[in-house]
């Protein structure tokens with residue numbers, strides 16, 4: 001049985017979601033709320049294979065094959081990290097989860113709705129999904145100033161399609177956050193969009 005609280009940070013590269021994930025983890029720790037921050041792709045066997053694909057390009061790897069790597073990585077992550085932490089009653093903060101798979105692999109031409117449904121057959125459903133939105137042009141500028149080169153996943157047209165899919169998600173657990181303001185301002189929004197999940201006010 002799932003206990004704990006699962007909060008997911010999603011959005012295209014350069015929206016600042018990883019920074020915000022880290023800041024919420026810090027806020028929770030300061031309030032003695034037991035939490036763990038995880039990220040996908042992981043550093044495990046499948047995650048390592050994926051990272052090689054990211055840095056070296058797809059080189060003949062089909063979208064279906066790529067999708068299966070992300071799914072395998074997630075299954076391992078759920079079994080080894082996510083479920084144990086939830087059962088331990090922790091707040092689990094995920095930097096990317098299956099919404100990224102639906103959006104990124106969906107933008108390669110696969111059926112994003114089906115990817116979402118297939119993942120929901122084995123993956124715990126998050127209590128909250130924060131989807132960070134920034135214009136893809138701004139995101140690419142941010143990426144370019146922080147990295148030496150773009151990965152295969154960071155081309156403008158592709159990111160536009162990915163963000164379009166992110167915007168199409170709906171449900172009671174989904175929240176969209178415009179991440180154009182300062183890091184501190186966006187952090188306040190993150191707190192406001194999650195504090196009802198905790199039995200105390202995070203301010």
Ligand code: TYD
Pocket residue numbers: 013018040041054070095096097098100101102104105153154
């Ligand atoms: P990212 O969060 O940017 O990792 P890092 O900060 O370590 O570079 O994730 C790497 C890329 O993986 C990113 O461009 C999105 C992509 N991705 C998918 O295509 N599908 C998925 O299911 C996930 C989790 C990530």
